Amino acid sequence: MSQRLHDLPEPPPANELGYAAYSGWACCWCGKSLLGMRGTVSAGISRGRQGAHVLDMEVYCCPDCAAARRR
Numbered sequence: 001m002s003q004r005l006h007d008l009p010e011p012p013p014a015n016e017l018g019y020a021a022y023s024g025w026a027c028c029w030c031g032k033s034l035l036g037m038r039g040t041v042s043a044g045i046s047r048g049r050q051g052a053h054v055l056d057m058e059v060y061c062c063p064d065c066a067a068a069r070r071r
């Protein structure tokens, strides 16, 4: 279960994320694999658009990045 933090900056846009981060398998900030990791948090919505197709997707980050970026 992930906890939602509202004090994190917006995640990178969808077109800058790799497939793993966009799919929620990797940290959207450092790219570390989140599979089996405890304490992952929602990083918010990564915004993106490809033509008429909206790519907005909730992405996740590792606890280290969440702690480093929490304001």
Ligand SMILES: [Zn+2]
Pocket: 027, 028, 029, 030, 031, 032, 061, 062, 063, 064, 065, 066
């Ligand atoms: Zn990270």
